[in-house]
Amino acid sequence: MKKKSELRVLQVLPALEMGGVERGTIDVAIALKQKGHFPVIASYGGRLVSHLRKNGIIHEYLPLHSKNPFTIWMNIARLVRIIKNHQIQVVHARSRAPAWSAYFAAKKTRVPFITTFHGTHPFQNRFKKLYNSVMIRGKRVIAVSKFIAQDIQKKYDINPGKITTILRGVDLDVFNPDKMTDARMEAIMNQMQLPDDKYILLLPGRITRLKGHEVLLDAMSRLNRQDFICLFVGSTEKKNFVEELEEQAKNYGLRDRLFIINECKDMPALYRLATATICPSTQPETFGRTAAEAGAMGCPVIGSNHGGTKEIVVEGKTGFLFPPEDSRSLAYVIEKVLDMTLDERHQIREAAMAHVRKNFDNVTMLTKTLKLYQEVLFQ
Numbered sequence: 001m002k003k004k005s006e007l008r009v010l011q012v013l014p015a016l017e018m019g020g021v022e023r024g025t026i027d028v029a030i031a032l033k034q035k036g037h038f039p040v041i042a043s044y045g046g047r048l049v050s051h052l053r054k055n056g057i058i059h060e061y062l063p064l065h066s067k068n069p070f071t072i073w074m075n076i077a078r079l080v081r082i083i084k085n086h087q088i089q090v091v092h093a094r095s096r097a098p099a100w101s102a103y104f105a106a107k108k109t110r111v112p113f114i115t116t117f118h119g120t121h122p123f124q125n126r127f128k129k130l131y132n133s134v135m136i137r138g139k140r141v142i143a144v145s146k147f148i149a150q151d152i153q154k155k156y157d158i159n160p161g162k163i164t165t166i167l168r169g170v171d172l173d174v175f176n177p178d179k180m181t182d183a184r185m186e187a188i189m190n191q192m193q194l195p196d197d198k199y200i201l202l203l204p205g206r207i208t209r210l211k212g213h214e215v216l217l218d219a220m221s222r223l224n225r226q227d228f229i230c231l232f233v234g235s236t237e238k239k240n241f242v243e244e245l246e247e248q249a250k251n252y253g254l255r256d257r258l259f260i261i262n263e264c265k266d267m268p269a270l271y272r273l274a275t276a277t278i279c280p281s282t283q284p285e286t287f288g289r290t291a292a293e294a295g296a297m298g299c300p301v302i303g304s305n306h307g308g309t310k311e312i313v314v315e316g317k318t319g320f321l322f323p324p325e326d327s328r329s330l331a332y333v334i335e336k337v338l339d340m341t342l343d344e345r346h347q348i349r350e351a352a353m354a355h356v357r358k359n360f361d362n363v364t365m366l367t368k369t370l371k372l373y374q375e376v377l378f379q
Contacts, residue, residue: 007037008087009373012079012102013094014065016046018235019206020289021094021118023048024144024168024365028092029057031366040086042079042098058086064098072100079105090373094118099134112376116142117152119286129155136162139376142369144168144287145308164372167311168287169365170356175268175296177353184269192231192261194273199228199338202274202299204267204290207236207260212280212304213245218327219280219334221252228338232260233270271297276337279303282325288312295319295356298349302333312360318352 009032011025026048029039033055040058044065052059060082063071079101083091091106091113093099099115106113115138135141136158142165143149149165152158189196201220205211213232220230236242242260249258264270271277277294279285284307291301291312301319303309313319320337322329340348 005036007032007370007373007377008040008089009037009092010040010042010079010083010086010088010090010102011092011094012042012064012098014098015044016041016048016052016059018047020168020287022046023289024116024118025094026051026057027169027171027362028366028369030055031370033057035370037370038086040082040088042082064095064101067097072097075101076104076108080108083109083111089377090114092116092373093134093138096132096134103134103137112139114138114140114142114372114376116144117148117286118144138162140164140372142166142372145311147284147308147311148286164368166365166368166372167360168289168292169360169362170289170292170296171362172296172357175271175293177272177296177298180269180272180297184266185273188264188266188269188273192259192264194231194259195229198257199275200273201228201230201276201278201334202233202270202294203231203278203280204233204264204270204294205279206234207232207242207245208238209241210281210283212278212282212325214248215280215282215325215327215330216278217245217248217252217254217258219330220254220257222328222331223335225335225338226257228275229257229259230254231270231274232258233264233267235262267293268297271299274299276300276302276319276334278330278334279309280322280324280330281307281309283307285309291319292356292360295352296360298353300337300345300348300352302330302337312356314351314355318348318355 016022032039042060042062045061049059062078091102091111093102094116115135136156141163149163249255271294277299279291281304287308294301301313303313304324305321306324315321320333322333
């Protein structure tokens with residue numbers, strides 16, 4: 001039975017594996033639940049479904065990961081049933097293929113439909129632009145950064161009033177330096193078998209070509225010093241690419257200083273340990289969650305000067321920016337950070353933490369998202 005003040009929201013995405021989109025979806029669902037509302041998530045499932053169960057959130061399994069036109073069409077009826085069964089009031093799509101199914105299901109049930117742009121979604125032809133266009137068909141369109149809001153307006157004929165920029169946020173209860181202990185950091189050092197007498201360069205996130213791992217390795221090869229190690233921490237679906245990175249490191253004479261780790265169960269501790277977090281993406285990040293997480297823990301960020309990363313890193317104050325794919329410039333900035341005095345490092349840590357607390361608090365993001373749900377429902 002639906003309560004009078006209860007807001008019932010269905011979020012739709014391809015799957016629930018590890019990633020920024022998935023984590024943001026779950027954060028919104030948990031916030032809805034905590035405020036007495038009724039969240040439902042539909043996806044093809046994945047590792048994070050267990051997290052939903054722990055929080056008492058309903059998950060509906062559908063093949064929403066598929067781009068097959070027949071499957072997309074079949075998912076419309078499946079979503080209609082879910083909307084009716086749970087008396088859904090707002091449908092929120094976060095990816096293109098499932099968004100088409102959700103869009104038509106919402107139309108059939110006369111439920112408000114909104115979308116979130118989590119990517120730039122480039123297109124080379126009219127067909128791809130049409131495929132992407134489902135993301136602007138919502139009653140409202142959420143952009144996860146100012147960069148994305150500008151990109152949407154450049155590419156599509158859309159009323160700017162439909163776009164709401166809601167900056168992604170970091171859970172400052174989880175990424176909280178005040179909760180850090182020596183024991184947690186020591187546990188990470190032991191788990192990863194890291195030396196305790198080296199600077200740590202950290203590149204977190206999925207291990208894909210777009211994240212700039214090769215650029216960082218090239219930059220490292222330009223550093224005439226032995227006092228650092230580098231960690232690549234993240235999952236990958238491309239084992240061959242990991243092998244390529246290992247071979248590249250070997251050719252540069254860096255293999256003994258490169259640690260490739262699939263998963264870290266205490267990222268806040270690892271950010272706190274790191275001398276710098278490197279975000280060398282070759283394509284613009286829509287937001288740059290890892291840069292924000294690192295900043296929250298007081299870790300200086302060195303990032304590519306494009307996309308959402310530019311909105312998180314304040315040049316020379318909370319970190320440093322370098323031209324995308326320019327390994328020579330990246331090497332120069334890394335050298336600069338490694339040679340900082342303790343006082344300089346303390347200043348940048350404090351500035352980074354203050355900047356993230358002020359601008360990228362998860363609570364602010366969740367509050368604005370829930371407010372938008374109310375607006376589209378009652379406007």
